[in-house]
Amino acid sequence: MPSLQRKSRHSWIFSEVFSMQTSRIVQLLGSLRLTVVCLVCAAIIVFWGTMAQVEIGVYAAQQNFFRSWFITATLPGTEVRLPVFPGGYLVGGITALNMVFALIQRRRTATQSPGLWLTHAGLLLLLIGQFSTDMLAVESVMRLVEGQPQWYSEDQRKVELAIVETTLPDHNVVTAIPQALLARKSEFGTPELPFKVKVRRFMANSVPVENADAGADLITNHGAARQASFRETPHQYSGDRRDMPTAEIELLGPQGSMGTWVASLWLTKTQPLNISNRTFELSLRPVRYYKPFALELARFKHEKYPGSAIPRNFESDVRIINPEKGENRNVRIRMNNPLRYYGETYYQSGYDERDPRVSILQVVRNPAWVTPYISCALICLGLAHRFTSHLITFTKGFRK
Numbered sequence: 239m240p241s242l243q244r245k246s247r248h249s250w251i252f253s254e255v256f257s258m259q260t261s262r263i264v265q266l267l268g269s270l271r272l273t274v275v276c277l278v279c280a281a282i283i284v285f286w287g288t289m290a291q292v293e294i295g296v297y298a299a300q301q302n303f304f305r306s307w308f309i310t311a312t313l314p315g316t317e318v319r320l321p322v323f324p325g326g327y328l329v330g331g332i333t334a335l336n337m338v339f340a341l342i343q344r345r346r347t348a349t350q351s352p353g354l355w356l357t358h359a360g361l362l363l364l365l366i367g368q369f370s371t372d373m374l375a376v377e378s379v380m381r382l383v384e385g386q387p388q389w390y391s392e393d394q395r396k397v398e399l400a401i402v403e404t405t406l407p408d409h410n411v412v413t414a415i416p417q418a419l420l421a422r423k424s425e426f427g428t429p430e431l432p433f434k435v436k437v438r439r440f441m442a443n444s445v446p447v448e449n450a451d452a453g454a455d456l457i458t459n460h461g462a463a464r465q466a467s468f469r470e471t472p473h474q475y476s477g478d479r480r481d482m483p484t485a486e487i488e489l490l491g492p493q494g495s496m497g498t499w500v501a502s503l504w505l506t507k508t509q510p511l512n513i514s515n516r517t518f519e520l521s522l523r524p525v526r527y528y529k530p531f532a533l534e535l536a537r538f539k540h541e542k543y544p545g546s547a548i549p550r551n552f553e554s555d556v557r558i559i560n561p562e563k564g565e566n567r568n569v570r571i572r573m574n575n576p577l578r579y580y581g582e583t584y585y586q587s588g589y590d591e592r593d594p595r596v597s598i599l600q601v602v603r604n605p606a607w608v609t610p611y612i613s614c615a616l617i618c619l620g621l622a623h624r625f626t627s628h629l630i631t632f633t634k635g636f637r638k
Contacts, residue, residue: 264339286303304325337362353627396416398524400522538552573586581605
């Protein structure tokens, strides 16, 4: 009996200590002090990230400051990056937890005020929607030339090694290796190919050099880039410039090595291959997102302000060709009037200064695009309810 009493007493003490610690954690996560700390950190991130855009560009600043758990910096004299400050994801996640636990602590008051629930629900949905957008949204570019149907858009940040078999007369067979796998420098093979692809070197950004004595990293002995030389360079962070990746690959057949090739974005033409009486085309290209429909540019209109080169308006008359739905209709895409079709939004993004027949559209697929509208509506309804209820209470007290 004494031993049972001691065990029950110990378990009771443990439960009390655990309950106290849990209560302290809940109070901390729902405290106003944590809210203030999160707001200050968010302000620092916004200011710091905005200033950093001048040096590293918009895309790199978004990735390092806003779309990260920690802001990292390079250790002087090395290539090691260390976390120095909480990133946008971490601050946003803690802010969301702070709102949830604040409602739990004030649940008695919150149940009497639906407006408080609506306002917090709208703020939470706004944070969740932004995180979902960062995780799920896909941005690409579609280049349209007058009179030429376009069936795909291209990613401006990622590339793929494409091996296209052109042997069959009615269709092509495409094998694409994404950039993430190329960077691992692995060996790839599929039943559709009579050879394997071994990545010997991958450079995320490169420049061509005239000869091997100029510090070249890659020299090939086959293909269009025969005796071509490339040198690895740091990433391009400027908004109007992009990385130009280059890969050195080796083709392996049943009898062993078939030689080395270089595939690069600097090479504008595909490299033909003739292997086992089959023809292939090899190229390193931007990642393509194929559509079940085509867009054909009928007319492109570009207007400038008088006496300047500043664009005032540019718009595209586009024909939608959808064989699955039997659809063939014309639409107009303007600067502030995008096309929403098949879950994607097509914005009039730009044009080619060297070719007046070219229109450039930005294509955005965002499954969470509606969340900002819903969250703003919830916040407005919640604030309106809070204001109205306080106004009615004040009016009744004033009459008395």
